[in-house]
Amino acid sequence: MSINADDGIRLLLIEDNPGDAKLFEHHLTTSRSESFPPATVSHVTSLDEGVEALETDDYDLVLLDLGLPESSGLETLDRYNEAIETSELRPVPVIVLTGLKDDAAAVEAIERGAQDYLVKDNVDENVLHRTIRYGLERHRQQQELRRQNERLEQFANVVSHDLRNPLNVAKGRIEMVDSDHAAVIGRNLDRMGTIIDDVLTLAREGKSVEETESVDLATLVTQCWDSVETADASLSVDEEISVMADPSRCRQLLENLIRNSVEHVRETVSIHLGTLDGGFYFEDDGPGIPEAEREEVFEAGYTTNEDGTGFGLNIVREIAEAHGWGIEITDGSEGGARFEFTGVKPGDTS
Numbered sequence: 001m002s003i004n005a006d007d008g009i010r011l012l013l014i015e016d017n018p019g020d021a022k023l024f025e026h027h028l029t030t031s032r033s034e035s036f037p038p039a040t041v042s043h044v045t046s047l048d049e050g051v052e053a054l055e056t057d058d059y060d061l062v063l064l065d066l067g068l069p070e071s072s073g074l075e076t077l078d079r080y081n082e083a084i085e086t087s088e089l090r091p092v093p094v095i096v097l098t099g100l101k102d103d104a105a106a107v108e109a110i111e112r113g114a115q116d117y118l119v120k121d122n123v124d125e126n127v128l129h130r131t132i133r134y135g136l137e138r139h140r141q142q143q144e145l146r147r148q149n150e151r152l153e154q155f156a157n158v159v160s161h162d163l164r165n166p167l168n169v170a171k172g173r174i175e176m177v178d179s180d181h182a183a184v185i186g187r188n189l190d191r192m193g194t195i196i197d198d199v200l201t202l203a204r205e206g207k208s209v210e211e212t213e214s215v216d217l218a219t220l221v222t223q224c225w226d227s228v229e230t231a232d233a234s235l236s237v238d239e240e241i242s243v244m245a246d247p248s249r250c251r252q253l254l255e256n257l258i259r260n261s262v263e264h265v266r267e268t269v270s271i272h273l274g275t276l277d278g279g280f281y282f283e284d285d286g287p288g289i290p291e292a293e294r295e296e297v298f299e300a301g302y303t304t305n306e307d308g309t310g311f312g313l314n315i316v317r318e319i320a321e322a323h324g325w326g327i328e329i330t331d332g333s334e335g336g337a338r339f340e341f342t343g344v345k346p347g348d349t350s
Contacts, residue, residue, distance in 0.1 A: 010058065011132075013043045014050040015065040015097065020120060021045075024063065024097075027125045036129040046070065051083045054092060061132060061139075062094040064114075073098075074105060077112055093139035095131060097123075115139060156200050167192055209246045209323050214347030217241035217250070217280060221273050224254045231267035233258075238274045242347030245323060253319045256312045257282045257339060265336070272333075279325070279342040285334035294329040 011028060015021040021043050028039040042057070044050050047068055053059070066076045077096055084091070093115045098105070106117035115135030118127070171189050174182050218237045225235050235258075243250075254273075261269050265286030274281050289297060300314040316339070320327040325341045332338040 009037045009039045009060050009132075011039055011041045011061050011063060012050060012053055012059040012092075013041055013063045014045075014047060014068070015043065015063070016045045016068055017065070020065070020097075024123075024128070027123070027128050036133070047076065047079055047083065050080070051087060051089075054084070054089050055087060058090075059092055061115075061136060062092050064094050064096050066096050066098045074108055074112065077109055077114060081113055091139075091143065093135050095135050167196070209249065212244040212246055212323075212345075215243055215245045215247050215250055216347070217243060217254070217273060220247070220251060221254050221258075224251055224258060228255050228258045228262070230258065230262055233262050233267060233269045233271060236270070236272045241273065241275050241280050243280065244345040244347050249319050249322065253316050254282070256316050260312050260316075261286065261337075269336075270334070276340060276342065279340065279344040281338055281340045283332035283334070283338035284336040285332065286336040288331055288335055289329055289337045297329070298327075 013021060013024055015024065025041050025043065028041050042053060042059070044053055045068075047070055050062065050064070054062070062080075064077065064080055066073055068076055070076075071079055077094075080094065094113070095116045095118060096109050096114045097118050097120055099120050101119045101122075109117045115138055116131050118131060167189060171186070171193075174186050174189070177185060218239065218241050221235070221237055258271065261271050261284040265284055270285045272283050274283070297313050298317045300311055317327055320341055324343060326343045328340045328342070330338045330340060
């Protein structure tokens with residue numbers, strides 16, 4: 001929800017310390033701020049009571065003390081998340097409360113789903129109100145993004161099944177068409193199939209990467225090379241290039257870069273994958289990409305190849321950004337195009 005000063009807000013406080021609970025209730029229910037809505041606070045002293053309250057009533061936000069009798073620290077947050085998931089309850093934003101200042105624990109709490117991490121001694125009315133407003137707004141944005149991803153997945157399923165099936169039927173009937181037209185129809189059907197594949201990739205690969213693992217790019221790009229039509233092109237790779245990435249999406253990125261060089265440059269192109277400080281690069285020895293066009297080539301639909309779909313490099317950028325990487329086109333060492341990926345976490349080289 002977006003907070004509105006004219007609306008009421010229902011908060012669940014899970015706190016076993018009576019003094020802290022009384023202080024938080026005071027901050028929340030006696031507000032003199034015109035920007036903070038009237039708050040109703042329900043107070044329980046254990047996690048089990050908190051989950052039971054969420055099962056029976058609707059709340060806008062949970063304030064969770066990490067130092068409960070049943071558990072302490074981030075274990076409490078994990079138990080809360082597990083209970084919510086097991087009970088299949090509606091997602092409710094949670095702000096954790098603690099008596100200890102620990103920056104590492106604060107970062108970890110956010111990564112585990114908390115909207116914020118408050119040290120009790122540092123909390124006053126203004127800090128609490130501001131934190132709740134920001135937490136509710138972030139949660140609203142997260143839920144909207146989740147709904148958009150669900151709609152995108154539904155769209156991808158329609159493209160995958162409802163369009164691909166009649167396309168396959170049409171391909172199966174080509175031999176029944178006059179031979180003068182069959183080749184043209186076949187090429188266009190193949191192009192339609194490629195467009196469908198690229199649209200599906202865009203729909204599914206643009207999402208943020210949640211889990212990564214150590215990926216050996218030298219091995220992966222060699223595997224990609226074997227699965228892509230490369231004609232007389234050649235590939236060279238630095239010996240050790242290990243990064244933290246989603247392997248399947250990284251494979252898609254490399255395959256699209258290979259196709260781009262082979263199909264848009266020339267069939268005899270030489271390609272090299274190498275390391276950068278904080279990343280890696282992919283370059284070829286083709287004519288390169290003019291500086292004025294280097295942003296444009298990443299746009300969906302842009303292509304200089306009459307048989308291209310214009311989605312290849314757009315997919316590369318989407319996958320890079322989903323990992324949180326920067327991507328830039330520069331001149332290659334042999335005068336061709338060089339794609340530099342930065343902000344990349346190194347993988348395990350042991």
